[in-house]
Amino acid sequence: QSVLTQPPSASGTPGQRVTISCSGGSSNIGSHTVNWYQQLPGTAPKLLIYSSNQRPSGVPDRFSASKSGTSASLAISGLQSEDEADYYCAAWDDSLNGFCVFGTGTKVTVL
Amino acid sequence: QLQLQESGPGLVMPSETLSLTCSVSGASIYRGSFSWGWIRQPPGKGPEWIGTIYYSGKTYYNPSLKSRLILSGDTSKNQLSLKLTSVTAADTAVYYCARPTLMAADAFDVWGQGTMVIVSS
Numbered sequence: 001q002s003v004l005t006q007p008p009s010a011s012g013t014p015g016q017r018v019t020i021s022c023s024g025g026s027s028n029i030g031s032h033t034v035n036w037y038q039q040l041p042g043t044a045p046k047l048l049i050y051s052s053n054q055r056p057s058g059v060p061d062r063f064s065a066s067k068s069g070t071s072a073s074l075a076i077s078g079l080q081s082e083d084e085a086d087y088y089c090a091a092w093d094d095s096l097n098g099f100c101v102f103g104t105g106t107k108v109t110v111l
Numbered sequence: 112q113l114q115l116q117e118s119g120p121g122l123v124m125p126s127e128t129l130s131l132t133c134s135v136s137g138a139s140i141y142r143g144s145f146s147w148g149w150i151r152q153p154p155g156k157g158p159e160w161i162g163t164i165y166y167s168g169k170t171y172y173n174p175s176l177k178s179r180l181i182l183s184g185d186t187s188k189n190q191l192s193l194k195l196t197s198v199t200a201a202d203t204a205v206y207y208c209a210r211p212t213l214m215a216a217d218a219f220d221v222w223g224q225g226t227m228v229i230v231s232s
Contacts, residue, residue, distance in 0.1 A: 002145070035218040044207055044225055045150075045158060070179050080179035088157055096174040100148075100160035100217050 003028060004089050004103035011109040012079045020106045022072040022089035028101060032092040034072040036065055037102075048087075049056045049074065076108070084110045113137040114224035115208050123230050126212060129198050133208030133223060135192040140184045141166050146211055147191050148219055149182065151204040157202075164191065165215075198230045 005023045012018040020036065033052040047056055052067040052109035062083075065074045072091075076083055089103035121129040133147070140147060149161035163171040164182045172180050181194045191208055205227050209219035 006186075013128065032217075033215065035215065039158075044209075044222035045219075046222075047212065047218055047220040049210055050215040050220070054214065056212065056220055090158075090160075090217070098171060099173050100163070102158045105157040 003093060003101055004091060006087075006089060006103040006106045008104070009107045009109065011111055012076075013111045014079055014081065017075060017077045018078045018079055018083075018108060019076075020074045020089075020108070021085055022074070022103050024070050024072075024091060026070060027095045028091045028093040029067060029072055030070040031094055034065070034067050035090045036063075036072075036074045037088045037090065041085075041090065045088065079110055081110050084108055086088075095109075113221050114208065115210065115221060117206060117208050117223045117226040119226045119228055121204065121227065121229065122217070123198055123202075123228060124232055125199055125230055126197055129202065129228060129230075130194040131193040131208075131226065131228070133193075135189050135191065138210075139186075140189055141168075141186050143216070145183040146216055148209045148211060149191075149193050149206065150209055150219065150222075151202075151206045152225075153201075158207075161193065161206075163211075187215055200230050202228070203230045204228060 036049035039045045049065040087106045093101045114136045116134045146165040148163040152158045179196045205225040207225045209222040212220040
């Protein structure tokens with residue numbers, strides 16, 4: 001059902017900057033803010049970014065995000081080994097009376 | 112400190128009804144501007160939003176589940192509940208309850224640990 005498309009994988013060496021894209025449409029990212037989640041194996045997703053570019057308390061400022069048009073992106077600067085995880089974007093979609101949709105997910109590997 | 116704890120049967124027969132509860136501690140489910148969400152995640156796949164119930168009792172459901180889904184709350188027990196009818200193997204997943212941040216109603220910042228539900232005969 002996902003209408004938010006992410007690359008399946010991304011990688012970088014420690015200290016590098018990694019960027020993950022999230023492509024949607026006019027009914028979701030084009031009309032609403034984007035949230036980003038990090039999921040470590042065997043754990044619940046953790047909110048990293050809300051309202052397209054806001055970090056909840058406790059999230060390192062190495063994580064940043066932006067939105068433009070119908071796409072969004074998450075950047076991880078100064079990549080660390082503990083950043084190896086799955087990352088999902090999410091947004092509200094106005095179609096079919098409205099629903100929340102998650103992205104396809106991106107596995108970040110720290111080389 | 113807000114804590115959420117899901118509980119359920121673990122194994123459900125195909126075509127039967129899945130019933131889950133989410134026990135909430137540290138906040139009242141029907142006070143303030145809170146809403147509460149359910150999200151599931153099939154093995155090896157990404158999360159899927161199931162629905163959200165607002166403190167007023169208003170609900171929003173995933174269109175793909177709407178015909179089989181009921182979300183409700185029990186103020187006396189401070190619990191949320193999910194009922195999904197006519198389950199199939201496709202409903203096998205880890206089911207989470209979660210609360211959105213007050214700044215964004217669709218951004219879930221507090222999650223339960225999740226409960227695994229397997230649909231199988």
